[in-house]
Amino acid sequence: MEPTLDNYKISCELLGHSLDVRAVAAGGNAPGGGQLILSGSRDKSTKLWKPIGNDYIESVTLQDHKNFISYIYYLESEQWICTASNDATICIYRQEGFVPLITLKGHESTVCTLAAGLKSRSLISGSWDKTARVWTISETGDVTFVTLQGHEAAVWAVATMHTQQKYVTGGADKCIYYWNAQGEKLRLLKGHTDCVRGLVPLPANSLLSCGNDAVLRFWNEDGECVRELSGHTNYIYAMARNQALGEHIVVSCGEDSTLRMWNVITGDELGAPILHPAISVWSVACLQNGDIVTGCSDGVVRVFSQEPTRQAAETLRRAFDLAVATHKSQLTEEIGGVKKTDLAGPESLLTNGTREGQTKMVRHVDGSVKCYVWELGKWSLVGDVTGATGGTQANSGKKLHEGKEYDYVFNVDISDTEPPIKLPYNRGEDPWQAAQQFIHRNNLPQAYLDQVANFIVKNSENPPAAVTQTTTGYQDPFTGGSRYVPGSSNSSVRGSGNMDPFTGASSYSTANSNTQSSVDVNFVRGSDKHFPVSTYRTFDTCDANKVLEKMKEFNNKLTSAEGKVGDEVLLAVIRLTDKSPELEPTALEALMMLLKWPASMLFPVLDILRLAVRHEAVFSLLHNSHNFLNGVLPHLDGTAANQLMVCRCLANALTHTVGRQQIEAQLPQIIELVSCIRAGSPNLQIAIATFYLNLTISQTLGAARPDVCHVTTSGIVELLKWAKDLEAWYRSMQAIGNLTTTQCGQETIAQIVSVDYVMDKLRELTNTPQDENFTKVNLVGQALLAVF
Structure with a gap:
């Protein structure tokens, strides 16, 4: 009788990982x-599960x-x-060991697949660096390897054809290659229309x-695709032979x-698929006894068995069926227009x-959605998110928008060609905070802030007292002082949550708010263009x-030996903050003197x-x-405050020719x-992203250099x-978009699409609303995915 998946029922669930289970093995x-079950997770751990009766217990956790x-x-x-990781290494343990016997290093990016080599004590690995490697480990621990190079994107799958003495690799370039033991390419199989993720020799x-x-796809010995097996409705991540059947x-x-x-x-699907609650x-x-093990995005390892004596008790089976039914209903269920599964x-x-104060809606296994x-x-x-679906002004007393209730939801017309x-x-x-969030959500010019805020005040019947803000209780994270708004000594801040450590100004604003030219036209609603960006951010x-x-x-606090100076030196240095500073040699000398202060006082x-360094003459x-760059670059390995300031220095210096020349000379x-x-902090993340964005702007405005594009993409x-x-x-997405428009664009695209994490995150950000700044990320993400 033909085996069928209909006979398989849940046997047990292994709980212990805190994040996605990305890998399982027997x-x-x-x-x-019985056999051990091995599981690896996004939580960086590998667990060994030992069978006890019909269940498994966690026996060892490896965290190297x-x-x-x-x-x-x-x-x-x-x-x-053997465990492969996003850290570009392979750890090899003895079955009874707790520390690696050896760690294989050499891949330049994530190692995403492994298989046995043709020789004893050998492995083949595939990596996002576009190569596969055949490793051989001698009895004395010496390691040699052969590199299989030819894929144009990540190598996601490897296999060994022992009877033919060949290796097979599959990649994100949709290609399958055969190789000999010397690393020479023998055959190319083409047929997949998207990335190849798994290979199984038969x-x-x-x-x-x-x-x-x-x-x-089933390929015969001659390399012909003789059969296609269809049934899955989305990416297929993995396969395994069940030789017991x-x-x-x-x-x-x-x-x-x-x-x-x-x-x-025969090409037949055997039985109905088993839906998971993830x-x-x-x-x-697959285990030797025919049981099947899966690892899922909900962090659970599950074992399924066709043997009734190894199937779970009725309680667990009902719980699993309920979780599946809940997940199935969530595939179409929505809250405020957002699918629960998203x-x-x-x-x-x-x-x-x-x-x-960030809020997040979270979907729980029981089907409920809670707000945190x-x-x-x-x-x-x-609390629970309830009553959002189907609510109206009449039955809730509130206006509903994106699954949340508001007292007002205004329609704002900013374009004759698009809906409000x-x-x-x-x-x-x-009102100013709400207006700022509205501007960020919809990519509008910063100059609209007061106009939008006053619109809210006028139309919401907001009492004047609600408009007034104070800075009570706020302390600058570095200076300990209160907030500051450029151009005013007593104004209160009306910015977003990412505050400059000294000024308190919003990190989203990259120029003076009173200059219309500081607004990038790519942010304006009504334009689908998010890249290329041609205006440097400072x-x-x-x-x-x-x-x-x-x-x-x-x-x-300093002594003379430690670099204490007179107040006149400090006053000379502070003049360099002017928009157009005079080129005073004494001020520059004083600045270099202060750059020798202790690292803890340097920010x-x-x-x-x-x-x-915004000014080309000063930089020169x-x-x-x-040669001040050599003096400040080591502080990228220092305190968080110094890291932030050095990254901002680099971003600002890229806005002129001399700065770009010197930075590109030391770019690697x-x-x-x-x-x-x-x-x-968010400030540091934005500073680094701005540095990369400015780097890519220089590549779009001139002749792009492949070496600069490659190392920038890696960063x-x-x-x-x-x-x-x-x-x-x-x-960062704008920076990637910039690079895709250069002559090095195809190389950039290949680098990005070969990185599982980035592509997964891109898809997540284009599907899951997270907070009020999500919209523009969603739009640029969709634009990038369209390019890819």
Whole structure:
């Protein structure tokens, strides 16, 4: 009788990972019988699960990678557990070991797939760096490797054809290649219309492949695609042979939440798919007893069995069925026009908020949607999101907009060719804050702020008292002082939540608010163009008095030997913050003197430097006389405040020819230092993103240099692996968009699409509304995906 997936029921659920389970594998024999299950997660850990009766318990957790686990392979001949990671390394453990036997280094980006090599003690790996490597480890621990180079994008799948003594690789370039042991290309198979994600060798030298085109392809020994297996409705991430059921029985899983079983000879799907209560079923493995293991985006490892004695008790089966039914209903259920399945799950609460007061809707396993707010360093439950769907002004007393209730939802006409834009507002809310959020959401010029705020005041019957703001309670994170608005000594801030450490000004504004030319036309509603960007972004705002006060405070703590100077030196330096500073040699000499202060006291000096280097003449003198870049670049490895100021210096210096020449001359070193920054405030994230954006502007305005485009793209990818701020994401996406328009564009596109995390995040940001600054990120993300 033909096996069928209909006979499989949930056996157990293994809970322990805090984030997506990206990889599962079947290990060696457990001491008491049965096989180990191995799982790897985005939480950077690998877990070994030991069978106890019909269940499994966590026996070992391995935590030697610096980033998420992307693949696990058990090398049977050596009893090695091999883990591949986003940190570009492969760790190899003995089955009973707790630390790596050896760590393989050499790939330049994520290692995303592994398989046994043709020889003993050998492996083949595939990477986002477009190469595969065949590693051989001697008995003495010496490592040699052969590089398989020829793919034009990430190598996502590898396999070994032992009877033919060949290797097979599949990649994001939609190609499948055959290679000999010397790394020479033998054959090309083409047929997939999207990225190849999995390869499984089959009897008679045949091959099965799958990919993002949602199709499995069966290739015969001659390299002909003789059969296509269709059924999945979204990306297929992984496949595994279930040899306990037959040589040609294969299971597959993917982004459509399903596990499926196939007879690859007949092309039949065997039974109904098993729907999971998670969006992504990332990985699948089969045990010797025929049981099937899956790893999912909800952080759960699940085991399914066709053997009744190994199937779960009725309680767990009912719970699983309920979770599946809830997930199925969520595929079409909406809240305020947003699909429940597009909302983040509970795992999103493990990620810190980007600002105090940020709110987030979270979809729970039981189908409920709850609202959380980020306050005092943690996510706090606000309550259930109820009554949003179908609500009206008549039955709720509120206006509904994007699933939330407001006292007012105004229609604002800003274009004769487009429908009005919705402006939501609640009584008691600061009109200028609401206006600023509206401007950011809809990519409008900053000059509209007062006009929009006054519109709210007039039309909401807001009492005058609600319009007044004070700065009570605010302290600048570096100076300890109150907020400052350029051009006024007593004005209150009406900006967004990302505040400049000295000025308190919004980090979204890149020039003086009273100059219309500072508004990038690409932000204006009615234009679909988010890139290329041709206007350099600068960090201009500063309260010179507060900077001077801070320098005096630090200066008084120093001795003469440590660099204490007279007040006249500080006054000379502060003049460099002027919009058009005079080229005073004494001021420049004084600035270089202060740059020798202790690192812990340096940030106000660096803040003056980032204003001074906006001017080409000042930059030229500083570089020619003092080669100051070599003095400040090491501070990229220093305190958060110094990192922020140096990144702003670099961004500002790129706005003129001399600055670009000197920075591009040291670009690999600079980007290597910047890429080592893996955490920081929204201000720092925006500063780094602005540096990259300005770099790409220089490439679009002149003849693009391939070396600059390549290293800049690599730097942007590293930033996007940890950045959370939406403005930083927006500027990074604009930078990528700029590069796609250059002569190096195809290379840039290939670099980006080969990075799973960035592409996954792009898709997430173009589908999941997160906060009020989401819209422009959504739009530029959609534009980028269209290019890719």
